[in-house]
């Protein structure tokens with residue numbers, strides 16, 4: 708097993724979620740490449756603590772520790788009101804300012820309208836950048852038509868998912884075991900640098 712750890716964060720409030728299916732397909736692909744993966748669904752965290760931004764609550768502290776320990780993050784959201792979900796906002800608000808320092812991030816979204824593809828770049832990307840990410844790779848948006856029959860089985864080898872496969876490849880190429888790479892990216896205040 709590679710030393711590279713990837714944490715996926717999904718941010719759909721729905722019990723049956725296309726966003727989660729997308730994440731699980733990508734994680735399956737990463738595991739086949741010998742990469743250590745974990746998935747945190749924000750809907751499973753303590754909702755009271757999330758809404759109160761109570762960062763000392765055990766579930767939010769554990770979430771923060773997982774983010775800090777990861778080399779790469781897959782951050783996946785449904786598009787709501789032409790932006791990312793409120794659940795993702797609450798999850799990101801529970802993290803320290805430079806929680807993404809030195810990390811690679813793959814943004815993913817599912818949405819109802821192709822008109823909102825750009826939300827990934829104008830709404831999400833700047834937040835990740837300001838949280839210190841070393842590299843936010845090309846994102847991927849999946850619309851309704853990408854999930855015929857509900858998208859029960861997403862196969863990254865299928866030509867219809869070539870865009871997701873490409874985004875996944877970019878993400879993997881940008882991961883590295885070299886701990887010095889974690890010092891690259893957005894400058895951090897001196898007390899954050901270890």
Ligand SMILES: Cc1cc2nc3c(=O)[nH]c(=O)nc-3n(C[C@H](O)[C@H](O)[C@H](O)COP(=O)(O)O)c2cc1C
Nearest residue numbers: 719721724725726785786787788789817818819820
């Ligand atoms: C409250 C709400 C707002 C939404 N707003 C948008 C939107 O502005 N643009 C869009 O493309 N899709 C929008 N959608 C559709 C969802 O993004 C889409 O169905 C998504 O795939 C749901 O993901 P999930 O199955 O993981 O919950 C909205 C859905 C809901 C429930």
